[in-house]
Amino acid sequence: MKPQRFDATILTLCFAFLYIPIIILVVYSFNASRLVTVWGGFSLHWYQVMWSNEGLMDAAWVTARVGVLSATFGTILGTLAALTLTRFPRFPGRVAFTGMVYAPLVMPEVITGLSMLLLFVAMNIDRGFWTVTIAHTTFTMCYVAIVVQSRLITFDRSLEEAAQDLGCPPVKTFFAITLPLILPAIVSGWMLAFTLSLDDLVIASFTTGPGATTLPIKIYSQVRLGVTPEINAICTILIGLVTFGVIITSITTKRAEMRRIRDEHVAIRGIS
């Protein structure tokens, strides 16, 4: 086989492996029949069932609120952590700090979840909405830190230096120059944090309390009882939302990037 054809075959097989299960799940959410193997015709029945399931809807609402709050806190803390990693080459405990930023990325979730729970119990905090939010903030901030850090490394420092040479104070330089330039990375960091929070079952199960059941916990308890098309319906909606979000972000970042390049060209022409 020619190398090109070999590569194309491999890519086709691998992408089929990645996408076919998700496509099947989406298709069967519109199945009128309860059975997975029988196609009973197109129907939105399971979406109605899902919509009238109050427990599921409450869980979705809790998940959305936890997601927005923890992604926002996580993005602020993660951006600060990224600035620390890139702009502070030496301070006491830097090695420990770097370790604390990278370790949650690979730490098995059962350990993170259990340790957080034991902390909340030791601190005598009632478990519920806020403990899940704090737990999610803690692990998502590390992902945000990595995303923002990679942008800060490739960042042209001379722009900041120029502003400061012209007498701009450091805090103003940050908000006028640095922040707008790293904003695309911060936005994608927020998106990543939000989906990670939306997705998390294990850490939420440990840190949650009465009245704060999140969607993954609800889905998990139903999945254990068996496959129901209702779950397919809610999964399809989640997949749709996430795909939509990812496409919108990638289009807006691409546009922002193109505008930036155009502005730079204009600026260079203006100088010469």
Place this chain on the structure above:
Amino acid sequence: MAETGATAHTNPLRWLVVAIPYLWLFLFFAAPFFIIFKISLSDTAIAMPPYTPTFEGFGAIGDFFSQLDFENYGFLGEDPLYIDAYLSSLRIALISTLLLLLVGYPMALAMARAQASIRPTLMMMVILPFWTSFLIRVYAWIGILKPEGLLTLLFQTIGLMGPDDQVTIFRTDYAVFIGIVYSYLPFMVLPLYAALEKMDGTLLEAASDLGCPPWKAFWKITFPLSLPGVIAGALICFIPITGEFVIPDLLGGAETLMIGKTLWTEFFGNRDWPLASAVAVLLLLALVVPIVIFQNQQQKVG
């Protein structure tokens, strides 16, 4: 914040940038590990919280040492269930990582050799499934693998199986391997792709000009140069797989022993918090070496 200019160095506000994330991570990520360690040494009690505290204030350090209780660890050593779960987790993680390399390497190589114009699209296509929920992706496989599921239907339709036969993959280790490879594939492909993409293509041309056959050029040039990507990908997959809970619980059977599942059962099923903590400490100890390697790897890259 910018550190250029002499005034910036004396600005105390500047240190808030370091202090805020540092304190947060210390309080909510590092400190809890000491608590896990402490509770793993305490006794089980039928109360809320279901353990007897062993450590009350710094004044009682003497008491603390006299009350320390390695009973939970002794129990873990006596009961072969825990040792088996421990070894079985490492075995499953190792096999899965090798399978991931086997699937991920050709994929990353094919992506790196594709035309530069379509590479970002391919990257996007690898990342997109990662954005959809982990739980949903594992759940999708239940419908495919279960005995009355779609794989059985497919095999029956194309005549590989009789109408009464059923696929018996669901609730076995094989289903766990499929689930893990499926869920972790993006984590393996991306570091491999990053390493392969920046490789200098002229090296392969030089080898071929000097009469080196392509397969030999691959082993002598491509593979050694991609080794940092192989190590990064293997660690990013191996470490979390060892403590994996969702996949063995939903796709695995009763004989699929994994330490993450054991910890979950001890905690939620038997409500034995000290024992669950002891399991967590042992799992953590097993992962300290790979995590340290991972961190060094990251610092070299960063």
